[in-house]
Each structure stands twice: as C-alpha cells, then as structure tokens.
Amino acid sequence: MTRYLYLCVLGVLLATPAAAELTLSFPGPATETFSQTEEFESYKLPVGPYADGFVQTLVAEGRQITRAWRVDVGVGTSLLVMDSLRQQLEASGFELLYECTTDICGGFDFRFTTEVLPEPLMHVDLGDFRFLSAQRLGGAVPEYVSLFVSRGADSAFVQMVLMGSPDATSLTAKSGGKVAQIAPSVPSVKFGSVVEVLLRDGHAVLDDLEFNTGSSALGEGKFLSLVDLAGYLKENPTIRVALVGHTDAEGSLDGNVSLSRKRAQSVAARLRSEFDIPSRQIEAEGVGYLSPRASNLTEEGRTLNRRVEVIITSTQQ
Structure with a gap:
C-alpha cells in the first residue's frame, strides 16, 4: 500500500507542470513600450494601500518579467482594460490579493512609493489609475503579478510585473492590432487653453x-x-x-x-x-x-x- 501511494503521488507531481504560461489579450490594438526579463530578482509586490508613510508589500523572488503597453481603446479606458485583464487572470488561476482605485490606493503617495516605469514608457494619470496584485499557487514556485492601469487622451497604459519560476514562468500578450516596439520620443507641445x-x-x-x-x-x-x-x-x-x-x-x-x-x-x-x-x-x-x-x-x-x-x-x- 505504501509503495502504491508513493507511485500515485509521484505520478501526480510529474503530471503537474511547474507553472503555466500566462497569455493575455487586450481589448484593443496594443503597442508594447517596454519589455525586460530578469532571471532572478526580488520585487516588493504591493498588497495594501499607502498609509502611515509606506505601502504594505509582499516580497516575491524569482524570474521577473516587466512589460508595458499603450492600448488604443478610446476615452475613459482604465476600467475597461482592468476589468478585461482581471477576468483573464482569474480564468488563468490567479487569486486577487489586493485591488484599488486612485483614492483608495493612496493617490499620489501610492504611485510614487510603488515601482512604476517612467514616462513615456508608462503614463500614470494621478487622478485616474487602477492597481491590482494577485497570486497563483499550485506549482512548484508561487507566481505573483501586479497590474497598473491608467489613462491618456485616447489610450490606456498598462504595466505588468510577473514573478515566478526561473524555469517556467512566461508571458504572452495578444493585441487587437499589430504590436510594435516604439522608441520614446519628446512629446509635442499642446496648444489651446x-x-x-x-x-x-x-x-x-x-x-x-x-x-x-x-x-x-x-x-x-x-x-x-x-x-x-x-x-x-x-x-x-x-x-x-x-x-x-x-x-x-x-x-x-x-x-x-x-x-x-x-x-x-x-x-x-x-x-x-x-x-x-x-x-x-x-x-x-x-x-x-x-x-x-x-x-x-x-x-x-x-x-x-x-x-x-x-x-x-x-x-x-
């Protein structure tokens, strides 16, 4: 009986992948503005709002994939994009750890206490942004993800940090249109009042x-x-x-x-x-x-x- 149970457990472990690839689709044409993978890194994942001078965090270690996109989906898009990505994360087995909007997150202080890519790679409207963090357990190494979504004139801006196994964690993002790398440029001066x-x-x-x-x-x-x-x-x-x-x-x-x-x-x-x-x-x-x-x-x-x-x-x- 002991040998039988051992073989059953071993079979389950061998049949269970260490981690599954994360595949996400955007609700509109997306242009990737930043992509970086570090094989072993430490990341302070926000799991609470800014309060009393700091943001509550969980330290995640492993392969760190940092990506950012500009998504063309029209005016007032942060909620649309965040809802779409949240549902896809949950369908992929991620469980929410924390989610907030501008004021609940802590506004200005949350944004500048959290790791966010600089302009123009990632734009954060301090009057309208959304954030979530989530985890996926069950593999050999826990996986963690953070999402920062904000808006621009006619686009949404998305930053994702995915932490997990150096051997298996990967991320694929699908666009509603052609995805192309762009070089940061000096913005033109806007006229009008x-x-x-x-x-x-x-x-x-x-x-x-x-x-x-x-x-x-x-x-x-x-x-x-x-x-x-x-x-x-x-x-x-x-x-x-x-x-x-x-x-x-x-x-x-x-x-x-x-x-x-x-x-x-x-x-x-x-x-x-x-x-x-x-x-x-x-x-x-x-x-x-x-x-x-x-x-x-x-x-x-x-x-x-x-x-x-x-x-x-x-x-x-």
Missing part, C-alpha cells in the same frame, strides 16, 4: 510659468495658464486639483524633490492670493526628476522636464 487640455487628458502642463533663476519663487508675470485655471476653479468649486512640480535630472533626488515641491507651492500660493482660490481646491507636491517627459541627455529635454503640471484629483460635481 490649459483647461481644454486638462479636461481632455486629465492633466496639463503650465507651460508659460517662469521662476526666478535658481529660485522656487514664481515670477511676477501675468500667466495666462493661471488665469485660465483660476476661472475654471471658480466656476467649479467642487473640483480639486493637484499642482505637481518636476525638475530635470541634474543634482540630487532630495534636492530636486524639495525644489519641485516649493515651485508647486509657489504656484498654489499665487492662485490663492491673486485669484482667491480656496486652499481646499488646491494641493501642491513635487516629484523632482522621477517623472520626465523627455530625455535628460539633451538641453531641450531638460527644459521640457522643468515644469509644473496641474492634475484633476476630484471629479465630484
């Missing part, structure tokens, strides 16, 4: 701002972007926005984060003092050089990276 861009994309760069040289103090000019933004906030008193400062990559991270935050705070102070915008409608943060929109290897790129953006953080009417 700040509010038009803000309502269309969920975020907008205040391109006409000028700061005193080597200072966080906002110049004394009559900046049309602030006039436009202030008018919109006055007409919509329930809308809240975040001003986010950015720098180029010269200097230390701590110094750049501090400078970028002070510049965003300077813009917020101008909106309050000159346009009487209530403090409850504005928050100001800085991320230093962590979210570039162009290469820091050229002067043109560094100039584009030094900016203050406005982001809608509440859409309640």
